Amino acid sequence: MSTLRVTVEQVTIHEHPDADALELAQVGLYRAVVAKGVYRTGDFALYIPEQAVLPQELVAELGLTGKLAGSAADRVKAIRLRGELSQGIVCRPRALQGRDLARAGAEGTDFAAELGIAKWVPPVPISMGGEAEPAPDLLPWVDIENLKRYPEVFTEGEPVAVTEKVHGTACCLTYRAGDDRVQVTSKGLGAQRLALVEDSKNLYWRAVRAHRTAHVAAELAAELGASRVGVFGEVYGDGVQDLGYGADSRREEPAYAVFDVSVEIDGQVRWLAPEELTEVLDGRLPLVPTLFTGAYDAQRVMELAEGRETLSGRAVHVREGVVVRPLADRYSAVLGGRAIAKVVSGAYLTRKGGTEYE
Template sequence: MSTLRVTAEKLTVHTHPNADALELAQVGLYRAVVAKGQYQDGDWAVYIPEQSVLPAALIDELGLTGKLAGSGHDRVKAIRLRGELSQGIVCRPAALAGTDLAAAHAEGRDFAPDLGIVKWVPPIPVHMSGDVVAAADLLHWVDIENIKRYPGIFAPGEQVVATEKIHGTACLYTLTPDGEFVSSKGFGAKGLALARSDRNLYWRAVLAHRVPEAAAKLAAIFGAERVGIFGEVFGQGVQDLAYGAKAGAELPGYAVFDVSFSDASGAVRWVDAEELPGVLAGLSVRLPVVPQLYAGPYDEAALVALAEGRETVSGTAAHLREGLVVRPRRERRSDITGSRAIGKLVSDAYLTRKGGTEYE
């Protein structure tokens, strides 16, 4: 998931093609439906992203009582309004009256604490949870920002690799000189790992696909103290998109999307996107890898289009495509995100599907 930041943004306003009383306020590549005449091109406003949970007073102030997602009708979710996708909320909350929004933008100010907005944390199903242990040596995964929110992550023409984003649950595996850790993205962010259990989904996937053996071979190749293998576990019973796999089967659906390692200094490095498939293919233990859908110069419009369509994971195109994960061919840091240069594009059809699940 992306990080939660509620920020001041300069708007570009577009005509709504299907509604005389509505317009579209653009932030990055996102567009949010607003009342016509509420904003003009160049106006500053506050942008509240998807997956935000709003307090009741703010919901009432914005006139959104009963209109938001979730059991409490308090979560911001992408919706279609008169045929146009609306992502996030553009507003000027009364609590920020008198605030210089242009200056706040320049400072990078986050208004979430001021407004009582928190990030939605998906529930953890029983078969994905378990007893936890401290895991200080765990190699962590990162929050991936949406390119539509931060379109400057990649430069036009930069060489990139785009892989299919699989709708499952991220599984973190770390091999250390003293042992091994398996964790989910949520537990891993807290420095926790899951105690080994044949009933736990993550452990079953790791053991069934011989991930520990692959990690040991990678440690030898890179001369690494620690090796992290990051894969997506998927299948029926994990999320609403199963890709023909069964989470309860002897061989759960699993596909590697990243590998990191660290030396004795503790510095963490990532295997370059262009080298990852070859590195994994060279192992005697063959790990499944997420499908690569594109490699070439960065073309924003083409990649936004490629994020739509049908999935390629099952081989039968059984589901819609969740989207893409885009990385530079050679690993680098991004000044936009303040960490790795990596971003995602999520398909409109995925965002607006009915009955979707979002377990982490």
């Protein structure tokens, strides 16, 4: 899940192709439907992204009572309005009247706390929960930001790998070579430096046991001379999320696919580059599908994010999206961290009955 930031952005206005009273306000590569004539290209306005939870006072002020997602109708979710995908809300709340919006935009001021806007936290099913314990030595996963919000992360022509984003739940394993300690956690708990106490009923522990992930991590530590190895995989299938990829993870062996590995060598933590990851694992663990390797082309990435999934080999439902990373792992000044970004498909965002457990 991306980091929640509620910032002032400069908008570009486009015609709505099928509604005379509506327009499209573009922020980065996102587009949000707005009333016609309220904004002009070059104007500054507040952008509230998807997965933001708004206080009811702000919901009412924006005229959105009963129109947002969630049981309290207060969560921003992608929708289609007259056929056009609308992601996020472009607005100018009263609380920002008299403020220098251009300056706030240039400084990147985050208005989330001031406006009482919070990040939506998905519910945790019983099968994914459990007793947790402190785990300061975990190798943590990182939040992946959306390429539509940060289109400058990659440059055209840069060598990249594009992998399929799998709709499951992230299972994070850390192996420590010194004492053979294995810690397993979810993305949410891992961010709090908490690990799940081993439990045969827990989905994450079931997955790493079934696929011998800890054993493979120990082999990698020995082969690479690493003191710690982090293996990050997606547990998926029926019983995990609404998109099951034709697998049933309620059985003994939950479906599982690795999307990243990090290693600590001589005190330095690094991520294995995409091609290195495939070579090092050498078939010992299943990997998420790679859809493209080559020169970065923003338009092609957007196209790859759509369509049907390839993980099952049978295209059983829509694709969640894609993840993009450079072939040579690097730092991104745009993100202030690792250069990695995602694009989520419009069909996935607007599907009915979707689940977002974490």
